[in-house]
Amino acid sequence: MSRPSVLTHNYHSYPQPGFDSIVHTGLSYRPLPIRAPELSAGYNQQHTGHHGRISTVRMSGPAYMASDEELANLQKLSSEYQPEVTGPLVGERQSSSAIATEYANADPIYRVKTAALPSNYAYFRTCRGDGHCGWRAIAFTYFEALLRVADVNKLEDEEARLQSMHNLLNAAGFPEHVYIDFVDEAFGLLQKLSASLRAMDGAGPETLLQTFNDPSTAMAIITYLKLLASAWMQSNPNDFAPFLEFNQDLKSYCSMNIEAAQCEIDHLGIAALAEAVIKPAGFALEVLYLDRSPGEEINTYRYEPTGHDGLPLKNPQTLRLLYRPGHYDILYKAEDVAQPLQQAQPVPTQAPLHVALAGYADEFVPMSSNIPDVMTMIPGMYPTGIGQRWPSVSYDYNPNPAPQPQIAPVPTYAPAQTPATPVASSHQEYVTPVHASHVNHHNPPSHHTIQLEPPLVLPIHPPPPPPVTIDRGPQMTIERGGPFRPSMYELEPGFHSGQPHALPFQTSIFRNSHYNTAHFLNPDFQPEEWSPDSEYATGNRGRHKSASQ
């Protein structure tokens, strides 16, 4: 009988075939007496059963000791081990209450720090922790912020600016014909996004998500940013060299820690990317460091863009990252999310604004643009010319488009809305966590519910409403007429989101006056908004504290 057939036979009669793979890894280098010297590649693979049989005998002996070689091999396996990472490269946006929930049972520092997260940062997006998540998170949010600006010219400007940075890449010694592949992928994405903006098809966010979930395209874009960061560092040695360890040379640092295919972003990388790409685009970059450092708040570092005058830009688009040791995810404030939707609508900005007021006066919906006139025409309604305030009210709102997306369900625009629906639905999750941020000021239903429910009967309406919320107070009560019937738009989660930021008057005088809904003397006082420490330091503090705990 020839040898191979004997071996095959052994293999088949081997009682525990599952065992041989374990032993095999340890012994594959051990020269076995029977093995023919001229075994070709793959030969021993075929006959694992043979190894298995021999080693089983050995292992059953009382004094089985792994040889150094085996130990070395096991060590090698263990150091090469990479935990399986799952999940999409970039996930869907979701409510950040999930983060707080995740840490609800964690140690107190994390619990305290994450508890407030959902009310400040309504959403987050996961990045796969495959060792590129920081680069990926910044790259993704950069393109997302461009999309949020929703200006085709801006995208073209960025492309031109990035193009001009080829000089930097060349100066750093990267061969152009090699990096151009990565550039092409990034520019390709820019062009797809501007095409989508031009067509106003609302497909931008989906395109972006798909692109970043395609491994090779995403890696190309990430690599491009890495090269830009590296080139930037090397061309600005004075800004970066001081941070290197003793005697480390910047070029080799970049090569090992920035350009290398498998290296996560470090602080210098973030700083370089912020300087090279993010800030010149007019974007701010905010990194929240969630770690076990003492304190009750998540430490935040912000890279602020400056204009040509050297002064910080006002209200820049902000890329937000959440850092947990070893991992980056993407965060959003509620208003970050609202904007792209509004921009995607091929609707003049003024129109939806008035529709938003439909909550107060349902019957005015159809004649949105005429609201001011109509209001003043109602006899006795605005004796003191309050009606004149309508225009000014709308101006108050214009600078902050956040509430507008809530208009989405207005049937008139139904066709244009379709692409946006998935995002709108994600608002759903937002309701509960962010309840605290509601401002009764702009929130007739909730303030009625909370405070005025028992006396909702008519008597309460005839008396002129308190001097609070002059803009809206009167209209609201009058239009409502009786026990409130919330409009469907008000029920849209996020209807009130972002509005607190619209308050133009945040002076300390206003804050400490009873005109402020966060003030306890205000008839519409909202306890959630009130932070006693910021005003009266005595009296209520103890009570409030115990109540809040």
Add this chain to the structure above:
Amino acid sequence: MSAGAKKRIMKEYGECMKDTPSGMKINFDEQNMTEWEILLDGPEQSIYSGGHFKLKMTFPTEYPFKPPVVSFKTKIYHPNVSNDDKGSMCLGMLRPDEWKPPNKVVSVLRLIQTLLIEPNADDAIEPSIANEYKENRKEFDKTAKDWVKRYAK
């Protein structure tokens, strides 16, 4: 394999053709462009001179974001080449954690050639051979030349 990777491999091949390091020949099969066969003559000034080595360079699916894998199909006595049926060479820029996407294949080929001239005993895959190279250079040279005669003619 993505279109980008294929494009890149074609580009690299073009560059290697234009600027092939001396003593090398690349067999490229367009049907299977992720596996290159490389015929390498032992450099004149090295102990491997006179030998003809066959190497395989395999491009992973994630190329160029992961390094190509280099393996000697011809047995060679060298501290940086694993002394088994794989003959793998994995050091310097070929290491997954040191690989950079802009690295060029030509530089990989040059690295291989350099290593034949001057093995890197501090970054060895075969510690015993590296030790011999450092401690007992004569013996090392002898075995290496012997293997060239035996396997690489």
